[in-house]
Amino acid sequence: MSATLNQTTVNDDLEPMPPLPPAASARLAAFLTKIERLTPTFIGYPCSQDYDHTNLAPFMRYSLNNVGDPFADSIYRENTFEFERDVVRFFQMHLRAEEGSTWGYVTAGGTEGNLYGLYLGRELFPDGVVYYSEHTHYSVAKIVRVLGARSIMIRGQDNGEMDYDDLYETLKLRRDVPPIIMANIGTTMHGAVDSLPRISQMLKDLAITRHYIHADAALSGMILPYVEDPQPFGFDAGIDSIAVSGHKFIGAPMPCGVALARRRNVDRVARSVEYVGCMDTTIAGSRNAISPLVMWSAIERWGEDGLRRRVQRSIETADYAIQQFAQHGIEAWRHRNSVTVVFPRPGGEVIDRWQIAPSRDIAHIITMPHVTRAMVDCAVADVAQSLGKA
Ligand SMILES: Cc1ncc(COP(=O)(O)O)c(C=O)c1O
Structure with a gap:
């Protein structure tokens, strides 16, 4: 025979977790703003940002x-x-x-x-x-x-x-x-x-x-x-x-x-x-x-069609980026079926602004699903200027 236990009895003796002190709250809010400002120029690492999982917060x-x-x-x-x-x-x-x-x-x-x-x-x-x-x-x-x-x-x-x-x-x-x-x-x-x-x-x-x-x-x-x-x-x-x-x-x-x-x-x-x-x-x-x-x-949310669409979109954006680089006389390329667009390494300021990963004399942008053509235009213009090809 098992004893009965309900949620109220369990929680009776517990001290509720205190709220965040105002200064800590303000710090978090400022940090959120900082992160939000970084997102529009996130083009250098392969991390998609086109999601919202806040419905999972109860967990x-x-x-x-x-x-x-x-x-x-x-x-x-x-x-x-x-x-x-x-x-x-x-x-x-x-x-x-x-x-x-x-x-x-x-x-x-x-x-x-x-x-x-x-x-x-x-x-x-x-x-x-x-x-x-x-x-x-x-x-x-x-x-x-x-x-x-x-x-x-x-x-x-x-x-x-x-x-x-x-x-x-x-x-x-x-x-x-x-x-x-x-x-x-x-x-x-x-x-x-x-x-x-x-x-x-x-x-x-x-x-x-x-x-x-x-x-x-x-x-x-x-x-x-x-x-x-x-x-x-x-x-x-x-x-x-x-x-x-x-x-x-x-x-x-x-x-x-x-x-x-x-x-x-x-x-x-x-x-x-x-x-x-x-x-x-x-x-x-x-x-x-x-x-x-x-x-x-x-x-579940994207389903097979949605996932395929995201891949197609990313590949199209990669091709678009290559064309934009070409218009500035910059040789950029990608492998077959890849969304990693490789081009000559720009200066440190551009690397910093767009969080671009460099390696020796090359760098890349990665056109993940959240990367828009407007982001590409802006990033390519910055790279062109840095390479003296604006
Ligand atoms: C080809 C490759 N393998 C492994 C990793 C490491 O993956 P993670 O950062 O998820 O540990 C990366 C990360 O960029 C990668 O590009």
Whole structure:
């Protein structure tokens, strides 16, 4: 027989949380104004801003926590596992996973997804060597150090793809060591997609049968499923795991993402944990439970047609930007199916105003769905002036 307990009895003895003191309130208000002022010039990083999730505010009153495996039970039931599972299923479908062959969870972002994929690769092949191109996101070198894995950096081509000849020659020298290959499906600076067919062919030609391929699809993992002629990017192209960011193309008020991996490799690392009564298959213990709600909500609100429209719009805006640069005599370009527009590096003031990420002698703008043609006109004019081409 269980004792009865109602919400009023529970709250009776509690001291209500005090309101914010006036000075703290004023500080928050000023901070909001500052952020609002930054938004119209947010064009340099791949974070969509065309959303409003304030309808999810009621969930800010609960200690939601997605500790553990979203596909298993947990004693901690104030979680959003049911929404997380839907988000994972959405990505399994779009990343072309064979039914039942993969597992996944919502991460804190692309970096955690890459850590997860490379962790599984290293667990499968403890003596393996991680190969990644010089155009790979900076976090991967750190991940390799965290994992204590051996690694080799592969040269990159000027267009952002890896240098396939360098990969081939390097693999050839170490055919006895299982390679853990980190393929970029949209590099950070150039939006370049490494050729998964070429990588697979190379492994076949060298008769390397023990290998692992992780795909970093932070941004393009949400673009390629919606274009007519995508470069190979999913499980059907031979990958073993993939990471996609949620706060990038979908857009979210907090960093988030998804990691998917072949189930058989996940099963190797799964451990049952008595403390939370769940399977410990994720990197973190406690995990953000609001981000699955945000991602699920965005997917539901846009629907397939809406998501496709956003991709088309972003690609059209990227082409528009290239034309505008050309009108100023500035050579700008983008990869096929990418919304990252690359151009010569402008001066510091422009970088600062438009929050543009530079790398050596290039910079880029990324025409995410919230980027308007008016923003592009203004940014291009600033770049032109800075480069003496106004
Ligand atoms: C290609 C690529 N991979 C990984 C990351 C890291 O993702 P996050 O910032 O979500 O951890 C980024 C971020 O820009 C990226 O561009």
